[in-house]
Amino acid sequence: VTWLQSIIDGIGLGAEYAVVAVGIGLVFGVMRLVNLAYGELITAGAYTLAFTSGQPAVVAILACFGVVILGALVMERVAFRPLRGATPATMLVASFAISFLLQNVYLLAFGSRGSTVGTLGGLNTAIAIGTLRIRWISLVSVIVGAVLLAGVTLVLDRTAMGLHLRAASADFRTARLLGVRANRVIAFSFAISGALAAAVSVLLTVQSPLVTPDFGVSVTIFALIGVVVGGLDRLWTATAGGFLIGFATAFFGDELPSASSVYLPSVVYGLVIVVLLARPGGLFAGGGLGAERV
Amino acid sequence: MRSRLDAALSVTAPVVLVLAVALLGSNAGAVRQLEFNDALVNAAIVVGLYVFIGNSGVLSFGHMSFVAIGAYLSGILTLGAEQKNFVLPQMFPVLRHTHVSTVSSLGLAALAGGIFALLTGIALMRLSGLPAGIATFAVLGITANIISYWEKIGPGVTALALVPESGTWTLATGAMIAIVVAFAYQRSRFGRRLRATREDPRAAEASGIHVHRERLVAFVISGALAGFAGGLLVHELGSITVAQVYLELTFITLAMLVIGGVQSVWGAVVGALLISGLNSFLNDAEQGVHVGVYVHLPTGSRLVALGVLMALVLILRPSGLTGGREVTLGGLRRAGRLWRPERSAG
Numbered sequence: 060v061t062w063l064q065s066i067i068d069g070i071g072l073g074a075e076y077a078v079v080a081v082g083i084g085l086v087f088g089v090m091r092l093v094n095l096a097y098g099e100l101i102t103a104g105a106y107t108l109a110f111t112s113g114q115p116a117v118v119a120i121l122a123c124f125g126v127v128i129l130g131a132l133v134m135e136r137v138a139f140r141p142l143r144g145a146t147p148a149t150m151l152v153a154s155f156a157i158s159f160l161l162q163n164v165y166l167l168a169f170g171s172r173g174s175t176v177g178t179l180g181g182l183n184t185a186i187a188i189g190t191l192r193i194r195w196i197s198l199v200s201v202i203v204g205a206v207l208l209a210g211v212t213l214v215l216d217r218t219a220m221g222l223h224l225r226a227a228s229a230d231f232r233t234a235r236l237l238g239v240r241a242n243r244v245i246a247f248s249f250a251i252s253g254a255l256a257a258a259v260s261v262l263l264t265v266q267s268p269l270v271t272p273d274f275g276v277s278v279t280i281f282a283l284i285g286v287v288v289g290g291l292d293r294l295w296t297a298t299a300g301g302f303l304i305g306f307a308t309a310f311f312g313d314e315l316p317s318a319s320s321v322y323l324p325s326v327v328y329g330l331v332i333v334v335l336l337a338r339p340g341g342l343f344a345g346g347g348l349g350a351e352r353v
Numbered sequence: 354m355r356s357r358l359d360a361a362l363s364v365t366a367p368v369v370l371v372l373a374v375a376l377l378g379s380n381a382g383a384v385r386q387l388e389f390n391d392a393l394v395n396a397a398i399v400v401g402l403y404v405f406i407g408n409s410g411v412l413s414f415g416h417m418s419f420v421a422i423g424a425y426l427s428g429i430l431t432l433g434a435e436q437k438n439f440v441l442p443q444m445f446p447v448l449r450h451t452h453v454s455t456v457s458s459l460g461l462a463a464l465a466g467g468i469f470a471l472l473t474g475i476a477l478m479r480l481s482g483l484p485a486g487i488a489t490f491a492v493l494g495i496t497a498n499i500i501s502y503w504e505k506i507g508p509g510v511t512a513l514a515l516v517p518e519s520g521t522w523t524l525a526t527g528a529m530i531a532i533v534v535a536f537a538y539q540r541s542r543f544g545r546r547l548r549a550t551r552e553d554p555r556a557a558e559a560s561g562i563h564v565h566r567e568r569l570v571a572f573v574i575s576g577a578l579a580g581f582a583g584g585l586l587v588h589e590l591g592s593i594t595v596a597q598v599y600l601e602l603t604f605i606t607l608a609m610l611v612i613g614g615v616q617s618v619w620g621a622v623v624g625a626l627l628i629s630g631l632n633s634f635l636n637d638a639e640q641g642v643h644v645g646v647y648v649h650l651p652t653g654s655r656l657v658a659l660g661v662l663m664a665l666v667l668i669l670r671p672s673g674l675t676g677g678r679e680v681t682l683g684g685l686r687r688a689g690r691l692w693r694p695e696r697s698a699g
Contacts, residue, residue, distance in 0.1 A: 093483065138664060145671040147483075148412055152611040153667040155604045160660025167653045276600075287487040324498040328491035332477075335488045339480050
């Protein structure tokens with residue numbers, strides 16, 4: 060594998076992780092919640108796609124978005140609203156409990172053998188340019204990732220709700236005093252993060268069509284690591300961190316000699332530790348350019 | 354005087370609770386006994402977690418790496434020499450030829466956990482908040498990855514099996530040792546200084562407390578206890594795989610600590626025993642069980658119910674069931690006052 064191929068693979072995976080990172084970062088910005096149950100939203104979307112495999116792709120994808128956004132809103136209302144104001148550690152453990160609960164609900168309802176998604180399977184083929192192989196899904200991931208990130212940025216910058224969200228992230232209490240409605244702004248951030256999770260379900264199921272109860276776990280953990288490595292304070296640093304961890308995973312996965320490729324996670328985790336020690340605030344954290352947190 | 358009494362009471366309460374569980378367990382049937390043993394080992398692990406997380410207020414997702422190292426080391430050292438030559442031919446000669454008793458292997462597990470915690474802690478204790486959580490998690494990821502594949506230090510992808518099993522009383526003694534160590538640390542100068550940094554790092558630093566050093570001390574003691582508990586775990590189960598000391602155990606033990614109450618030994622022990630007990634009860638309920646009424650849950654619903662209950666406790670009591678307090682005279686009196694009206698009514 061040439062290094063150019065490794066870079067191309069890296070960009071494809073990086074784009075997907077970046078989308079997950081935005082979903083996690085948005086909710087963190089508003090309510091200081093690290094949502095480990097985010098992966099189960101992705102899994103819910105993947106199951107929806109599996110059960111609508113017979114339908115036209117548009118119907119399946121719309122159903123996926125509907126289910127996941129609804130799921131995100133229900134999760135916020137039932138589980139996280141009562142916990143508002145609890146310590147971050149408590150919220151994190153609670154989100155683990157929700158994640159654990161949902162995984163076991165999936166296991167009980169759909170079994171451990173997994174369901175297969177057939178929607179958009181054709182995107183998994185590759186186009187060859189010389190010796191380089193570019194899979195369609197890598198291209199689609201990059202484009203979808205870019206469009207979604209641009210969309211989220213537009214919503215945050217240009218709409219009233221986006222302004223409220225940014226205000227709430229900067230200082231929740233002051234924002235409330237100035238008339239930002241807490242329930243609405245938090246529900247809004249969950250809805251956007253749900254939409255992003257649904258997009259990730261679509262992208263991920265193309266590459267790994269077998270949906271098991273723990274489908275969304277590893278991408279969530281890696282994106283979360285990326286978010287912290289990049290820097291939690293701003294949305295773009297979190298996104299860049301997510302991209303970087305996806306990129307590093309795919310890049311070193313290609314570049315490591317096959318005998319030592321089983322140690323890929325150690326290489327990535329080792330880099331994470333080095334970065335955190337060198338820059339605890341995040342790799343891209345600047346020196347106090349205002350308090351904007353989204 | 355009052356404070357001495359309180360201290361005695363605070364350390365006695367969790368020890369008595371562990372003794373009670375061990376007593377029940379040793380008189381239970383063989384299958385039920387396994388569940389009690391499991392609860393005791395969980396208590397030891399969670400107390401180990403508490404020493405660092407509870408006193409420092411810094412989250413660690415990495416403690417299962419100490420548990421894993423303790424478990425594998427203690428398990429490998431107690432295997433018979435012929436078994437090791439047969440099952441683990443590629444392992445380092447030192448590990449392959451050494452054979453020690455279960456008790457000494459537990460000591461070595463604690464030592465290994467402590468040393469590993471010292472090596473990682475020197476660098477990582479400069480971090481706090483989420484970066485600390487993620488960095489410790491990265492340590493766990495590396496540990497799990499290397500144990501899974503490096504056949505010079507362990508069985509690689511296969512399970513480490515045929516480890517001699519220990520009985521309920523050994524495990525209970527282990528849990529009690531962990532409790533006493535945790536309590537001794539908490540009462541010591543070091544424990545008090547570290548708790549001062551938890552309440553207000555800047556004020557603590559201003560009064561001459563070295564935050565980094567105090568955290569490191571707790572991390573090492575906590576790592577040693579976790580390694581020790583890992584040794585107990587492998588001798589409880591008789592075998593171990595990496596998956597058993599990785600993500601799920603990390604979060605379950607953390608949930609036990611938070612549900613019990615992060616800031617006290619009592620909370621750690623109550624949380625561990627309660628969640629373990631609940632797990633066993635739900636297991637029974639899947640077969641059908643009488644508790645006044647006949648309860649019968651559909652097969653596979655145990656973990657769902659456990660998840661619901663964990664989430665409910667966290668939502669209703671975010672500071673944990675014990676509120677993070679130790680058992681004290683004042684606390685007992687308050688509890689008594691709460692009960693009395695009911696008694697006079699009945």
